[in-house]
Amino acid sequence: MDLSPLQVLLHDSGLDSLLPFAQEDFLQQIKHGDFPRWRDRLAQLPSIRPSSLNYGSKVSIGNARDSDHQTLSLLKEQLREFIPWRKGPFDLFGIDIDTEWQSNLKWDRLVDQISPLHSRKVLDVGCGNGYYGFRMLQAGADFVLGLDPHIAYVAQFWLLKHFAATAPVFVLPLSLEQLPAPLNFFDTVFSMGVIYHRRSPIDHILQLKSCLRPGGELVIESICVDGTEGYCLTPQKKYARMSNVWFVPSIATLLQWLSRCGLTEITVVDESVTATTEQRKTEWMPYESLADALDENNVDLTIEGLPAPKRVVVTAIRPY
Numbered sequence: 001m002d003l004s005p006l007q008v009l010l011h012d013s014g015l016d017s018l019l020p021f022a023q024e025d026f027l028q029q030i031k032h033g034d035f036p037r038w039r040d041r042l043a044q045l046p047s048i049r050p051s052s053l054n055y056g057s058k059v060s061i062g063n064a065r066d067s068d069h070q071t072l073s074l075l076k077e078q079l080r081e082f083i084p085w086r087k088g089p090f091d092l093f094g095i096d097i098d099t100e101w102q103s104n105l106k107w108d109r110l111v112d113q114i115s116p117l118h119s120r121k122v123l124d125v126g127c128g129n130g131y132y133g134f135r136m137l138q139a140g141a142d143f144v145l146g147l148d149p150h151i152a153y154v155a156q157f158w159l160l161k162h163f164a165a166t167a168p169v170f171v172l173p174l175s176l177e178q179l180p181a182p183l184n185f186f187d188t189v190f191s192m193g194v195i196y197h198r199r200s201p202i203d204h205i206l207q208l209k210s211c212l213r214p215g216g217e218l219v220i221e222s223i224c225v226d227g228t229e230g231y232c233l234t235p236q237k238k239y240a241r242m243s244n245v246w247f248v249p250s251i252a253t254l255l256q257w258l259s260r261c262g263l264t265e266i267t268v269v270d271e272s273v274t275a276t277t278e279q280r281k282t283e284w285m286p287y288e289s290l291a292d293a294l295d296e297n298n299v300d301l302t303i304e305g306l307p308a309p310k311r312v313v314v315t316a317i318r319p320y
């Protein structure tokens with residue numbers, strides 16, 4: 001992992017307060033049992049120069065003619081060591097990574113509804129393996145910084161970045177709470193699929209807001225349930241098989257939270273229900289998926305008997 005391009009970018013952008021996180025010393029102190037294993041695997045990746053980079057619906061790096069058959073067969077085995085691949089899809093040198101999520105569908109629903117990303121500096125909180133970061137570059141972002149504390153997803157990003165070294169997208173193994181606040185910097189901040197995992201959703205919104213420059217845009221995407229303003233589902237234990245869901249707001253409640261945190265121009269830009277064609281078990285994510293989280297006799301309920309998740313995308317502005 002060559003951290004020097006990120007260090008230069010942070011320094012040139014005046015984000016020196018983030019420099020301590022872009023150091024080998026910082027990575028060394030990560031206490032995650034699998035971290036050394038991921039690093040060993042990354043170190044064994046072949047060096048292949050991609051003849052093309054395409055950040056369309058399927059994020060594609062190179063093609064099958066960029067290397068020999070033996071190297072690419074070995075690469076496919078190496079990619080399988082990074083299973084589960086949840087967000088995507090990707091194509092690496094002709095190897096098709098059919099991820100659990102068809103993440104392009106969410107992107108298609110929102111990309112034309114947000115302020116155009118052209119020349120914007122973007123923070124993607126809870127970015128997973130960085131799939132959306134590449135899509136943000138395709139939409140013209142100046143650069144994208146992603147944060148995710150889940151080291152296995154960050155390792156997937158580093159794998160992609162190993163081959164797409166020139167792409168101005170970076171991911172650090174950090175949670176939002178670890179950032180020095182306030183940054184007052186980014187033109188657009190995304191938080192997609194994160195807020196219901198937070199024990200304090202209001203603090204999450206305030207932290208996102210503090211990363212934005214005045215006038216910048218927050219794009220927040222969440223699971224939601226039907227309900228009036230003030231209503232919020234707090235699962236007793238699991239929700240749709242997930243044990244780390246704390247608050248699932250109604251749309252009206254989410255809007256109220258954003259308003260209460262001082263954001264303005266709050267706009268619902270998309271509402272959807274995830275189908276099992278969008279999130280499903282695949283060869284690259286062979287474990288339980290959405291179909292296993294819903295009541296097989298009633299898709300309006302989760303297996304816990306709670307209202308099945310819907311999804312909403314909201315934009316909001318940090319006022320001057």
Ligand SMILES: C[S@@+](CC[C@H](N)C(=O)[O-])C[C@H]1O[C@@H](n2cnc3c(N)ncnc32)[C@H](O)[C@@H]1O
Pocket residue numbers: 087103125126127128147148149150153174175176177191192193194197
């Ligand atoms: C449901 S996934 C969403 C991934 C992606 N943003 C998307 O919309 O498909 C939630 C991600 O948020 C990350 N996450 C959870 N808490 C976080 C926090 N406090 N700060 C940053 N990321 C967090 C998780 O590790 C996970 O990768």
